[in-house]
Amino acid sequence: MTTEHSLLVEDLTLGYQDRVVVESLALEVPPGAVTVIVGANACGKSTLLKAMSRLLSPRGGHVLLDGERVHKMPSKEVARTLGLLPQSPIAPEGIAVSDLVGRGRHPHQGMFSRWTREDDEAVAAALVATGTLELADRPVDELSGGQRQRVWIAMALAQRTDLLLLDEPTTFLDVSHQVEVLDLLTDLNRSMGTTIVMVLHDLNLAARYADHLIALADGGLHAAGTPEQVLTPETVEAVFGLRSRIITDPVSGRPLMLPIGRHHDASAD
Template sequence: MTSTTDVNRLAAHSLGLRYGDRTILEGLDLELPGGAVTAIVGPNACGKSTLLRGLVRLLDPAAGTVTLDGADIHRMPARTLAKRMGLLPQQPVTPEAVTVEALVRLGRYPHQRMLSPWSKADQAAVEEALTRTGTAELRDRQVDRLSGGQRQRVWIALALAQETDLLLLDEPTTFLDLRHQLDVLDLVADLHAEAGRTVVMVLHDLGQAARYADHLVVLKDGRLAAAGPPTEVLTAELVESVFGVPCRVVPDPETGTPLVVPRARTRAAAAAPASASATAPASAAASASVPA
């Protein structure tokens, strides 16, 4: 994996985020390395998506600040920030009857000026995004008639058309089958490796997070539980503490990255054949119910 750099560094400083009177994140200090793939993981409702919204200025902080390369993002012009960061939200809403190319063209909005014509550079960016995501042959099809995996690639193409060096993805594999999950994550890995993009994504699968990310951020109850390389962060103790799941963490046989293997609920359940009770002699079952 590519080493980190000092560019495209997102950081939270004593960050607090809330919805109305409900505090979701509090006192969060966190730095995400530039030039790397970061995966944010944690239990449901721990604040993962909320953190992503705060990092892209979709949610104003109740306390603290968010900086990009040391500059407060809330002091940046919106168009400037849109040229720096591209976001794929969770379950994006597709405009009715819009075609793939028309949707991807929306990614050029930050580069447009009032009354300025669509340029060769704009079209080149769209073509590049379609090609990189393997969606060029879908350009004339309506997005709402595509499969889940195809739609996800189209939305990533829209983010790529912005030509940002920092890409944030909120649960990009949700509702996809295993093959399409891996297709999307392989695409993210290629974008990082080939184009040097910094990627921050929210994931649920710990094995996939460890396999595809350089840096892992673990949240629990709105606070930072751990952060660092997956090989250092993902331990059996951490998984049980954060997720409440006793497990073993072993090397992935394909990649050597950490792989979480939950322990069986009981030793007896793990050892006994599933059909044991069904094949037990009837007399044994009857005698078990007779007092000694």
């Protein structure tokens, strides 16, 4: 895999029916890095990811993959370079783990091509990387939430793309499984150079795992940069309407956000 692919958003406007969600947005995804998108509910995070992955057509502007408009490119060509794990994906009833992970190989197969040794190796490597090899023969719908999420990530890994987009990959997971999934994605980035772009709700996990942080607000870009540059009391208040203090995380050395509510403000005592 390489990290030479570029992903840019230029003057992008997105919406549903009469509602504009993202307007005149411009940003660049750093290649070979872990980028995390944060923002309040309904600010356009998931909508942006859908547009980046060609699932939603823009009302204006462009998403450029290696300089080409992604919405003008053939679907399989995009899928060989860019993979998407959507929010709360649904597996076909009764499908086995190995079969679901194998579906990640579809972009690499022509209309009349057969399953190859390379496909077997890609699926096996994805199962090993996600710790799901022992689950290969089990039905997906019998797995726990954490196991299912790892299987979905395995399917995305089997696709063997250089860019991977994930919409809230830690949703519905307990804290230990959240860390497990984020560690796995960091391993993938560091060992293979895969560019990771994901939406996260937890600001502190976002700051801990991101190389590049993007904060959206009011349908546009509010801030972008390192976690130290973006996670400030001013940004938290502007984006989330929340007063906070920022300290240094003693574990990671990254910024750590402490929310200030009406009942827990030590400065008011």
